[in-house]
Amino acid sequence: MSLSSLRSTSDITPLSGANSLTASETDWQQLCQQVCVTSHALHACFVLFNANEELPHLFYSEHWPLLSEWQTHDYQHILQKNLFYHPLSKPNSTLKNYLAIPIKRGHISGLLLLHFSGNLPTLNEKNKQLLDTFAMHGALLFQANQPKLKHRRVSISRHLIQRFKKVLNQAATPISAFDASGKCVFWNLACERVFGWHSEEMTQHESPICLFYPEETERQLVMKEARALGRSSFKEWHPFNKAGQRLGILCTSISLTEGISLCICHDITEQKKWLKQQHLAPNVFESSYDGIIISDPNHRITHVNPAFTRITGFSAAEVVDRYPYVFKYLLSNPEFYHYLAAQLKVKDHWQGELNSQRKSGEDCALLLAITAVRDHSGNILNHVTVLSDITHLKQHEANLRHQAFHDALTGIPNRLLFSELLERAIYRCQRKQSQLAVCYLDLDGFKAINDNFGHAAGDALLIEISQRLNSRTRACDALARLGGDEFVLLCTEFESREECADILERIQAVIREPVLLEAETVYVSASIGVALYPDDADHAELLLRYADQAMYQAKKQSKDTYVFFDTLNK
Structure with missing residues (x-):
């Protein structure tokens, strides 16, 4: 028997010289293709002997190798x-890349012969049953296709399913069967576990696809795609289960006789979730706005993300396989690194x-969050550090703090900050048993200048006077603007x-100096009231009030003078 003696057909061909069969070539094509897809074989061949016949009937997949x-x-x-x-070798060969499966039904005997490209896959009990x-x-x-048995064709597929119902029902893989109208005729236990519906619910439902795809538009698209799909390939579908959850199902369909399709599925829902997480993790690492450092149990850096480079200026090549403390910029105080290492020995988060x-060399402020990652045995695998650049936030906080405690026009302390500075000064004087003076200043002639030259000129005058006073203030003293043309000076250590x-x-002399406003020279002076600690009062509020009263007395006298509070009643 030689290859030239074969009768040419499409993909599946009975051997020339064997008894001619009336089986549909399409049925044998689909069956052989499905066997190859399921078993991962290159080729499949059914070898069938009928009673009282010497030659076998052969039905095989395309290009069955070296058939002769x-x-x-x-x-x-x-x-x-x-x-x-068990592995078999072809005639006159030692390469065992064939596998035979027995066939026996009544007067029919034979084998299913599979050809593999290399080593045979492991044949477990589930694969053997399939x-x-x-x-x-x-x-x-x-x-079914032998003339004398034609009348039995209509029941073959259902009979096959019933015969192997026990085996199929216990299979770990979801296996189901549907007739030509779409009704379910078989639904195994694995299907119940994966999809949630019991066998009775499925077999009694008029249109089970409505359960999988409740929305009409999606259902029509799925049905259209299923009709166009080849029967021998696996396809990923996303039906709903009984709980209303989307599943990921890899499914293939085997066409049986009388329009029945046997569906073999694999639930890949969790696998899809895992793959999504695996894909998400590196994306989060790479695209995170915060810097991320991954280090080994000994704190040696193994990975950094692009945000780390953007924040610190160090590239991955500069820091990987090194310890953080070697970067004098990143950790300006190496002792802080050793403190962190000690903390992470006793707790998993800092x-x-x-x-x-x-x-x-630019200063920056960082918010660090360090977490230890452990395995199931409690051993540290990595340390993950998330660093956020809070420099702008700190600068904004400083600006707000400055605005809250400083005069918006002149930039010198306001009443709120002066009160705090006065309280601190009183506390120091109490400890040292020393004295201080609160000097309340009001500018003489300011109103006339403000009226004649305008508010802008008045503001310029206030700024100039504040700068002069600030330049004459000792480090141990303090100056503040209380509002309008009123200032207060705190003098200590006299x-x-x-x-x-x-x-x-x-102070009065520097205020009297001429001021140039809009090409005009103007002059102002100051009336000053003074209250002393501890002679006049020992509370900040009283000292400021008494100094204010003394300032008004200076105004009444002659202006451009100063008055001590303790002289008011004399």
């Missing part, structure tokens, strides 16, 4: 020796702020009233 090397006695030898489910199902399907298809510097008076006279 297999002779009838080779097939009979496999049958007689029961060489099934291959037995394919072998029995071949026997039934062969039997969060706090760090004043640092970028690679360029030994006597006379020394304080000397300070006031210098």
Whole structure:
């Protein structure tokens, strides 16, 4: 028997010289293709012997390799020796890349012969049962197409399902069957577990696809795609389960006789979720706005993301395989690194702020959150550090704090900050048993200048006076604007009233100096009221009030002078 003796057909061909069969070539094509897809074989061949016939009937997939090397006695030898489910070699070869599955039904016997490209896959009990199902399907298809058995064709598929119902029902893989109208005729336990509907619910439902795809438009698209799909390939579908959850189902369909389709599925829902998470994790790492550092259990850096480079200025090549403390900019105080390492030995999380510097030397503020990642045994696998650049936030906080405690026009402290500075000064004087003076200043002649030259000129005058006073203020003193043309000066560390008076006279002298406004020279002076601690009062509020009263007395006297509060009643 040679290849030239074969009668040419499309994909599946009975051997020329064997008894001619009336089986639909399409049925055998689909069956052989499905066997190959399911078993991962390159080719499949059904070898069937009918009673009282010497030559076998062969039905095989396209390009069945070296068919002429297999002779009838080779097939009979496999049958007689029961060489099934074990690796076989073709005649005159030592490469064992064939596998035989027995076929026996009534007067029909034979085998399903599979050809693989290399080593045979592991044949577990579930795979063995599935291959037995394919072998029995071949026997039934062969039997159905013999003329004298034509009247039994209508019941073959249902009979096949019923015969193997116990095996199929216990299979770990979801297996179901549907007739030509779409009704379910078989629904195994794995289907119940995956989809949620019991077998009775499915087999009694008029249109089960409505359960999987409740929305009409989607259902029509699915049905259209299913009709266009080849029967031999796996396709991913996304039906709903009984709980209303979307599933990921990999499914293929085997066409049986009388329009029945056997569906073999694999639930890949969790696998899809896992793959999505695996895809999401690196995307989060790469696209995170915050910097991320991954280090080993000994704190050696293994990975950094692009945001880390943007924030710190250090590239991945500069930091990977090194320890954080070697970067004098990143950790300006190496002792802080050792403190962190000690903290992470006793707890798995640390969060706090760090004043640092970028690679360029620019100061920055960072918020660090460090977490230890452990395995199931409690051993540390990695440390993950998330660093947020809070420099702008700190700058904004500083600006708000400055605005809350400083005069918007002149930039010097306001009443709120002065009250705090006065409280601190009183506390220091209490400890040192020293004295201080609160000097309340009101500018003489300011209103006339403001009226004649306008508010802009008045503001310019206030700024100039504040700058002069600030330049004459000692480090131990404080200056504030209370509002309008009123200022207050805190003087400390003087030994006597006379020394304080000397300070006031210098202040008055600097205020009297001419001021150039819009090409005009103007002059102002100051009336000053003074209250002393502890002679006049020992509370900040009283000292400020008494100084204000003394200032009004200076205004009444002659202006451009100063008055001590304790002289008011004398």
